Amino acid sequence: MPIRVDHAERRSALADAVWRIVRRDGVPAASVRGVAREAGLSMGSVRHFFATQDDLLDFAMREVIDRAGKRIEAGAAARSAIAAAGRGVDAAMALLEQSLPLDEERLTEARVWAAFTAQMLSHPGMAAIRREADEGLRTICHDSLAGLAELGDVHASRDLALETERLWALLDGLTFHLLLDPVRTSADVVRTALRIHLGDLQGPAPG
Amino acid sequence: MPIRVDHAERRSALADAVWRIVRRDGVPAASVRGVAREAGLSMGSVRHFFATQDDLLDFAMREVIDRAGKRIEAGAAARSAIAAAGRGVDAAMALLEQSLPLDEERLTEARVWAAFTAQMLSHPGMAAIRREADEGLRTICHDSLAGLAELGDVHASRDLALETERLWALLDGLTFHLLLDPVRTSADVVRTALRIHLGDLQGPAPG
Numbered sequence: 001m002p003i004r005v006d007h008a009e010r011r012s013a014l015a016d017a018v019w020r021i022v023r024r025d026g027v028p029a030a031s032v033r034g035v036a037r038e039a040g041l042s043m044g045s046v047r048h049f050f051a052t053q054d055d056l057l058d059f060a061m062r063e064v065i066d067r068a069g070k071r072i073e074a075g076a077a078a079r080s081a082i083a084a085a086g087r088g089v090d091a092a093m094a095l096l097e098q099s100l101p102l103d104e105e106r107l108t109e110a111r112v113w114a115a116f117t118a119q120m121l122s123h124p125g126m127a128a129i130r131r132e133a134d135e136g137l138r139t140i141c142h143d144s145l146a147g148l149a150e151l152g153d154v155h156a157s158r159d160l161a162l163e164t165e166r167l168w169a170l171l172d173g174l175t176f177h178l179l180l181d182p183v184r185t186s187a188d189v190v191r192t193a194l195r196i197h198l199g200d201l202q203g204p205a206p207g
Numbered sequence: 208m209p210i211r212v213d214h215a216e217r218r219s220a221l222a223d224a225v226w227r228i229v230r231r232d233g234v235p236a237a238s239v240r241g242v243a244r245e246a247g248l249s250m251g252s253v254r255h256f257f258a259t260q261d262d263l264l265d266f267a268m269r270e271v272i273d274r275a276g277k278r279i280e281a282g283a284a285a286r287s288a289i290a291a292a293g294r295g296v297d298a299a300m301a302l303l304e305q306s307l308p309l310d311e312e313r314l315t316e317a318r319v320w321a322a323f324t325a326q327m328l329s330h331p332g333m334a335a336i337r338r339e340a341d342e343g344l345r346t347i348c349h350d351s352l353a354g355l356a357e358l359g360d361v362h363a364s365r366d367l368a369l370e371t372e373r374l375w376a377l378l379d380g381l382t383f384h385l386l387l388d389p390v391r392t393s394a395d396v397v398r399t400a401l402r403i404h405l406g407d408l409q410g411p412a413p414g
Binding site: 117131162163166168170172176181185189192193195197199200202203205206207 | 337369373380383388392405409412413414
């Protein structure tokens with residue numbers, strides 16, 4: 001008599017195993033073999049869900065997008081209240097910080113993200129999900145700036161498309177530095193840099 | 208009778224092979240096997256110089272640092288003249304642009320750099336050379352800002368250490384976006400974003 005397996009439950013258990021490994025041992029340890037060992041399953045049953053490490057990373061990357069989306073959604077009401085009180089920069093900071101690896105959970109996510117990007121640079125076929133995620137971050141940057149502009153917290157002479165590129169690049173650079181050297185590039189440094197960046201936009205565009 | 212091999216010459220030929228492959232087929236193709244094939248040598252003779260792909264990447268990374276250093280040195284006199292003429296931002300732009308992948312040669316370098324960073328995230332033992340390179344870029348950011356401050360082109364209220372972090376993150380983020388999607392993040396967009404960034408520093412620090 002074949003054993004019935006609840007697929008959703010098993011997939012969720014494998015997901016937990018992937019993230020435990022990434023957090024504890026880093027992304028390279030999250031191989032199909034490593035995940036099977038962590039979850040106490042055979043290679044074959046893991047392969048049923050994730051045939052290759054690329055599949056694992058793809059799954060983990062979708063989780064990053066999903067988790068960030070949920071965090072952003074969860075804070076929406078609080079941010080609206082802050083913005084309604086005329087504190088536009090605070091509201092924008094609260095939104096933008098959700099995309100930065102400023103705590104252990106988001107640092108793990110950023111490690112997965114970086115591993116995925118590295119895979120993508122090697123396998124251009126995997127670019128779709130990375131682009132999807134990029135588009136998400138870019139939209140957050142654009143919407144933050146558009147919101148600030150509406151409140152009069154971005155000077156009317158600023159080119160929003162260009163400022164979106166600049167803010168987006170700054171966020172990706174800060175993420176990268178938090179990942180590479182979180183001692184030097186501390187959460188405090190990152191928050192202050194971001195606040196100054198948004199503050200500068202209240203002045204007229206130079207040139 | 209053993210054949211005499213000029214080691215420096217062979218190493219230089221292998222270096223050329225590595226870079227040709229990276230430019231044509233991407234970093235993953237620059238394996239020991241790929242380099243041997245490209246250079247028309249046996250695996251064994253390539254292994255004499257580069258035992259593993261990590262060694263190849265290490266070598267290629269040192270080349271990136273070396274080439275960037277030479278470009279920066281080569282433009283020093285021109286930049287001094289521009290700065291002496293009171294065009295501090297132009298001089299800083301000329302320096303900072305040397306670190307950005309704004310042409311085919313530097314795009315290849317950035318691909319090697321990204322591949323190396325990916326390796327490094329997997330093998331923390333390889334972090335030393337990446338840190339060395341980071342330190343170089345950080346120093347360029349700091350020196351550019353210090354130069355601008357001396358010319359009065361960075362407002363006295365600005366925190367140079369913090370602005371160094373912010374400019375450095377911006378440069379790494381722009382590099383990343385040029386690498387991932389050079390159509391959307393064009394060289395023009397990058398140059399304009401950088402110029403606006405430097406222009407903003409002429410105003411007082413917000414807050």
